[in-house]
Amino acid sequence: MTRYFTVQPIAVNSLEAECLSSILQRLAVAHGVTRHQFVTSLRDWWKAEHGRYLPRCEELRWDGYSPNVALAVEALRDAQNADFTGCTLLALKEVCSANCIGSIAHLRSWCPGCFIDDVTSGRPAYDRLVWRIQGYRRCSLHRLRLRSSCPHCGGNQASFASRKELHLCTFCRQNLAAKISRAEYSPRPEFGEEQIESLVRGMGSIAAPHREPIRQFFQGIENADKYVAKHLGDILHNRSLPVKPQLTTLIAVATHFGVDILQLITQPEEAARQVALDVNRPPKARATRPSSHLRQKRTAWFKTKLELAIQSGPPFPSTEALCRRNDYSVSAARNTFPRLTTALSKKHLEWKKGETSQLRRKAVAAIAVFSEVRSQLTVKEFVSKVCVASGAPIHMVRKLIDYNQNEYR
Ligand SMILES: [Zn+2]
Numbered sequence: 001m002t003r004y005f006t007v008q009p010i011a012v013n014s015l016e017a018e019c020l021s022s023i024l025q026r027l028a029v030a031h032g033v034t035r036h037q038f039v040t041s042l043r044d045w046w047k048a049e050h051g052r053y054l055p056r057c058e059e060l061r062w063d064g065y066s067p068n069v070a071l072a073v074e075a076l077r078d079a080q081n082a083d084f085t086g087c088t089l090l091a092l093k094e095v096c097s098a099n100c101i102g103s104i105a106h107l108r109s110w111c112p113g114c115f116i117d118d119v120t121s122g123r124p125a126y127d128r129l130v131w132r133i134q135g136y137r138r139c140s141l142h143r144l145r146l147r148s149s150c151p152h153c154g155g156n157q158a159s160f161a162s163r164k165e166l167h168l169c170t171f172c173r174q175n176l177a178a179k180i181s182r183a184e185y186s187p188r189p190e191f192g193e194e195q196i197e198s199l200v201r202g203m204g205s206i207a208a209p210h211r212e213p214i215r216q217f218f219q220g221i222e223n224a225d226k227y228v229a230k231h232l233g234d235i236l237h238n239r240s241l242p243v244k245p246q247l248t249t250l251i252a253v254a255t256h257f258g259v260d261i262l263q264l265i266t267q268p269e270e271a272a273r274q275v276a277l278d279v280n281r282p283p284k285a286r287a288t289r290p291s292s293h294l295r296q297k298r299t300a301w302f303k304t305k306l307e308l309a310i311q312s313g314p315p316f317p318s319t320e321a322l323c324r325r326n327d328y329s330v331s332a333a334r335n336t337f338p339r340l341t342t343a344l345s346k347k348h349l350e351w352k353k354g355e356t357s358q359l360r361r362k363a364v365a366a367i368a369v370f371s372e373v374r375s376q377l378t379v380k381e382f383v384s385k386v387c388v389a390s391g392a393p394i395h396m397v398r399k400l401i402d403y404n405q406n407e408y409r
């Protein structure tokens with residue numbers, strides 16, 4: 001027995017499986033604390049009761065396959081008497097590269113349609129494991145692009161300071177599923193989407209993965225290295241086949257050759273045999289990765305993003321925020337583009353210090369504070385309360401508030 005409330009993982013071994021960071025947030029909400037506070041308490045408890053050490057792991061990396069994730073799952077097993085392995089990518093820990101690059105996305109993202117389904121069906125809103133995987137950009141159930149910023153205040157949702165349910169913004173506490181626009185509708189599947197979904201559905205069935213799936217797979221395919229360098233770009237560094245590939249590499253190879261990713265992981269020889277039977281298929285029919293991922297093109301692609309961010313503000317994002325939004329390493333950006341990143345950081349700081357931005361931040365904070373009494377007020381009363389408290393002008397506050405807030409509560 002532990003002193004913690006129990007939270008059960010939702011929909012494990014299905015496309016809608018919950019991820020571990022979502023479980024931790026729901027546990028935090030159940031205990032009336034932030035996720036940071038909950039994890040601190042869990043660490044102390046595990047140390048005292050079991051003599052085990054849980055490292056600090058405050059990034060959104062709880063959902064991957066690193067040794068720290070394995071420890072977190074063990075600690076939760078002791079605390080909750082439940083197995084949360086299926087809420088992570090731990091099944092891939094013997095398969096994919098030890099540095100975990102290319103597995104879990106840097107930024108939290110969500111499908112507004114899924115959150116609306118959660119709330120209307122009366123279950124807690126939760127983050128899906130599939131949303132956490134790098135390269136997954138669209139919900140195939142609702143045919144909507146995933147969001148990564150609040151539709152009201154624009155904030156990214158990476159903070160651990162929130163005590164709120166997962167469909168509410170960390171900053172303004174309004175509904176992250178509101179204001180679905182036509183522009184978010186996305187009817188066509190994206191590169192790798194089907195394979196990522198198949199992986200999440202079958203995560204529980206990867207009991208005995210092959211130790212060198214990519215090498216084994218390409219050994220069964222003639223001229224594979226030349227072909228792959230041309231069509232799949234920088235996924236195979238130095239043109240040598242990695243023993244432990246990045247997850248994005250597995251997804252790209254499976255998608256390009258049209259093989260099932262679970263088969264590629266567990267029986268690569270068999271997967272290669274099936275592709276070899278299919279050699280006469282013209283390469284055109286094979287899916288090509290989006291051009292931003294091809295060798296050298298990614299650097300140029302990110303440079304454009306940087307230049308655009310500098311030209312099109314305000315608001316100017318910080319270099320870190322821009323990198324996170326584009327799944328680009330911050331240190332790589334600083335090393336490759338010292339002049340541009342410095343220029344952007346300078347603009348960001350100037351903008352942050354400016355009056356408009358200060359007022360906007362105060363307005364967002366006031367909206368969050370008054371969210372508790374929101375349901376008792378008319379829109380007009382709410383707006384004027386926020387204006388008075390923050391000093392922000394009416395037109396600014398009106399742009400920040402969710403007019404349909406009460407519909408989902
Ligand atoms: Zn959805």
Ligand SMILES: [Zn+2]
Nearest residue numbers: 150153169172
């Ligand atoms: Zn917000």
